[in-house]
Amino acid sequence: MPLPKIAIVTVSDRASAGTYQDLSGPAIFDWLKEAVLPPFEVVCRLIPDGADSVATTLQALCDVEHCSLILVTGGTGPAPRDQTPEGVSLIAERHLPGFGETMRRANLAEVPTAILSRQEAVTRGASLIITLPGKPAAIATSLNAVFAAVPYCLDLIGAARIETNPDVIAAFRPKGA
Numbered sequence: 450m451p452l453p454k455i456a457i458v459t460v461s462d463r464a465s466a467g468t469y470q471d472l473s474g475p476a477i478f479d480w481l482k483e484a485v486l487p488p489f490e491v492v493c494r495l496i497p498d499g500a501d502s503v504a505t506t507l508q509a510l511c512d513v514e515h516c517s518l519i520l521v522t523g524g525t526g527p528a529p530r531d532q533t534p535e536g537v538s539l540i541a542e543r544h545l546p547g548f549g550e551t552m553r554r555a556n557l558a559e560v561p562t563a564i565l566s567r568q569e570a571v572t573r574g575a576s577l578i579i580t581l582p583g584k585p586a587a588i589a590t591s592l593n594a595v596f597a598a599v600p601y602c603l604d605l606i607g608a609a610r611i612e613t614n615p616d617v618i619a620a621f622r623p624k625g626a
């Protein structure tokens with residue numbers, strides 16, 4: 450059984466330039482350490498905004514690094530430099546709209562501007578890509594809302610099997626699966 454590989458990608462002009470410290474990538478890492486049972490390998494990327502930057506990075510993480518799960522933060526809003534969804538659509542094979550709907554609903558309970566995020570999930574081969582808002586506070590809210598369905602999604606696309614800590618996330622795999 451291959452070791453699950455999980456990628457964390459921070460998309461931010463200012464964090465990648467060192468203008469401010471990236472807090473969102475580490476927030477994803479901290480969340481994973483609580484929610485996903487070891488062993489798993491983590492790879493991290495910190496890149497500027499832009500469709501090409503996002504597409505090139507994600508394509509390599511899927512096709513070369515063979516990451517089962519790729520968690521992306523930032524660039525999902527409507528500002529001109531927010532181009533994460535445009536980059537994702539360049540490399541996406543299938544869209545899973547339930548993820549975006551569910552994450553936005555969860556974030557909407559915290560801020561009315563949650564509807565500005567074009568956060569979503571797509572698959573490419575045996576990789577699942579989930580995009581999250583750049584705000585560090587949105588990370589746990591978004592992941593808590595959808596992660597119960599992630600392990601079974603990885604099973605279905607032929608990715609590595611992951612197990613969760615049931616005290617944090619009770620993964621749901623239909624009976625007989």
Ligand SMILES: Nc1ncnc2c1ncn2[C@@H]1O[C@H](COP(=O)(O)OP(=O)(O)OP(=O)(O)O)[C@@H](O)[C@H]1O
Nearest residue numbers: 459461462463464470471472473474523524583584
């Ligand atoms: N990776 C990050 N680490 C820490 N804070 C972040 C990060 N990404 C975003 N933020 C915070 O969320 C706010 C709004 O997020 P948004 O993605 O709109 O950032 P931004 O202003 O476009 O940043 P950038 O220019 O770096 O892409 C930012 O001003 C910043 O305070």
Ligand SMILES: Nc1nc2c(c(=O)[nH]1)N[C@H]1C(S)=C(S)[C@@H](COP(=O)(O)O)O[C@H]1N2
Nearest residue numbers: 523524525526556562563566582583584587
């Ligand atoms: N929980 C939560 N969700 C949130 C926010 C937030 O502060 N908290 N910010 C919103 C705002 S203001 C924007 S523009 C979008 C997109 O953010 P991004 O461009 O950093 O991805 O996420 C939204 N979702």
